[in-house]
Amino acid sequence: MSLPYTTEKQVAVAAVRRACVLTNSVFNKLVKNETLTKVGDYAAQAVISSILHRAFPEDPIVGEEDAADLRAESGTGMRERIIELANEALVGELGLDDNVEWGMGPGQEKTTEELLDAIDRGNYPGGPSGRMWTIDPIDGTKGFLRGEQYAVCLSLIVDAQVEIGVIGCPNLPVDLSKPEQGTGCIFVAVRGHGAEQLTLSGASPEPLSIPASTSENLNFLESVEAAHSSHSFNDRVSALLGITRPPIRMDSQAKYCCLARGEGGAYLRMPTGVGYREKIWDHAPGQVLVEEAGGIVTDSRGQPLNFGLGRTLGENFGVIAAGKDVHPRVLEAVQKALSEEKEKARV
Numbered sequence: 001m002s003l004p005y006t007t008e009k010q011v012a013v014a015a016v017r018r019a020c021v022l023t024n025s026v027f028n029k030l031v032k033n034e035t036l037t038k039v040g041d042y043a044a045q046a047v048i049s050s051i052l053h054r055a056f057p058e059d060p061i062v063g064e065e066d067a068a069d070l071r072a073e074s075g076t077g078m079r080e081r082i083i084e085l086a087n088e089a090l091v092g093e094l095g096l097d098d099n100v101e102w103g104m105g106p107g108q109e110k111t112t113e114e115l116l117d118a119i120d121r122g123n124y125p126g127g128p129s130g131r132m133w134t135i136d137p138i139d140g141t142k143g144f145l146r147g148e149q150y151a152v153c154l155s156l157i158v159d160a161q162v163e164i165g166v167i168g169c170p171n172l173p174v175d176l177s178k179p180e181q182g183t184g185c186i187f188v189a190v191r192g193h194g195a196e197q198l199t200l201s202g203a204s205p206e207p208l209s210i211p212a213s214t215s216e217n218l219n220f221l222e223s224v225e226a227a228h229s230s231h232s233f234n235d236r237v238s239a240l241l242g243i244t245r246p247p248i249r250m251d252s253q254a255k256y257c258c259l260a261r262g263e264g265g266a267y268l269r270m271p272t273g274v275g276y277r278e279k280i281w282d283h284a285p286g287q288v289l290v291e292e293a294g295g296i297v298t299d300s301r302g303q304p305l306n307f308g309l310g311r312t313l314g315e316n317f318g319v320i321a322a323g324k325d326v327h328p329r330v331l332e333a334v335q336k337a338l339s340e341e342k343e344k345a346r347v
């Protein structure tokens with residue numbers, strides 16, 4: 001029997017690989033010299049959306065970016081730059097089995113209008129039923145611009161359940177403890193069929209599973225940006241758990257990837273203020289990856305993340321991702337820290 005979603009998985013990995021080549025070249029050509037933010041985000045969404053559309057023309061897409069500003073822009077050459085970069089990524093030879101037999105070999109150059117439309121195809125509002133893809137072309141834009149961690153993130157959601165997650169991390173060491181081994185990995189999970197790490201060229205799959213953990217070898221993975229998740233809350237939870245090791249801070253869903261391969265031990269993301277709603281593209285690929293590596297992903301109340309409510313996670317409050325043995329302990333400590341905060345606010 002063939003594995004489910006074989007074509008979807010191949011197309012998704014091919015799309016993420018091409019987008020990673022693109023974002024790498026955007027960084028080297030543009031970001032290093034001038035701060036041209038958003039070029040990589042637009043171009044990568046155009047590439048991934050074009051590849052998905054060729055393979056699955058009926059599938060709707062929930063993408064982070066839209067092309068409204070880009071259509072209105074004139075005189076800066078930004079739009080031309082994006083079109084050129086996207087076309088380079090679409091037609092370039094990647095030198096691997098780029099699935100020509102699936103109709104997925106290098107594509108044809110596209111017109112400006114076609115690529116702007118491809119970006120705008122990410123405007124699907126989401127919802128509880130049917131198939132949809134989520135794209136975060138560059139997750140962790142702040143990390144990308146700093147030359148640190150970022151991720152190209154793609155998922156397939158079917159009836160509100162994440163079935164496939166693919167996360168490309170061009171700057172992530174193959175092994176955090178052995179930086180000399182080089183950087184660049186792609187993480188892939190198919191629901192019910194495990195999680196694996198590939199090289200950036202899509203080769204050498206290694207199965208992933210989260211090892212058992214104790215407080216001694218536990219430390220939190222958390223955002224670099226204090227505005228995106230509360231560092232002080234994590235410090236309190238660490239203290240309650242007797243964790244002495246400092247947190248591992250990194251941008252993007254690379255945190256889910258590290259967790260899935262046994263680095264860190266828990267990813268805790270608590271909101272910093274009222275009002276921000278987490279986006280489905282920021283968590284869908286990470287959720288299936290961690291679950292397929294044997295972990296648990298919930299919000300801070302222990303509720304599953306709800307991917308069927310539209311473009312955001314709705315009422316889900318915070319995220320706790322951890323191995324099976326660690327998750328209940330973190331959840332309990334989070335509850336304790338939350339009730340301490342409430343108590344403090346009362347007096």
Ligand SMILES: Nc1ncnc2c1ncn2[C@@H]1O[C@H](COP(=O)(O)O)[C@@H](O)[C@H]1OP(=O)(O)O
Binds near residue numbers: 140223224229253282
């Ligand atoms: N106030 C906020 N709270 C939580 N996440 C946020 C907030 N503002 C932006 N984000 C999102 O957090 C993600 C990055 O998380 P991290 O800091 O862990 O790498 C980005 O997708 C970013 O979205 P955006 O790209 O729209 O800025």
Ligand SMILES: [Mg+2]
Binds near residue numbers: 139
């Ligand atoms: Mg993001």
Ligand SMILES: [Mg+2]
Binds near residue numbers: 064136138
């Ligand atoms: Mg993004």
Ligand SMILES: [Mg+2]
Binds near residue numbers: 064141
């Ligand atoms: Mg963004």
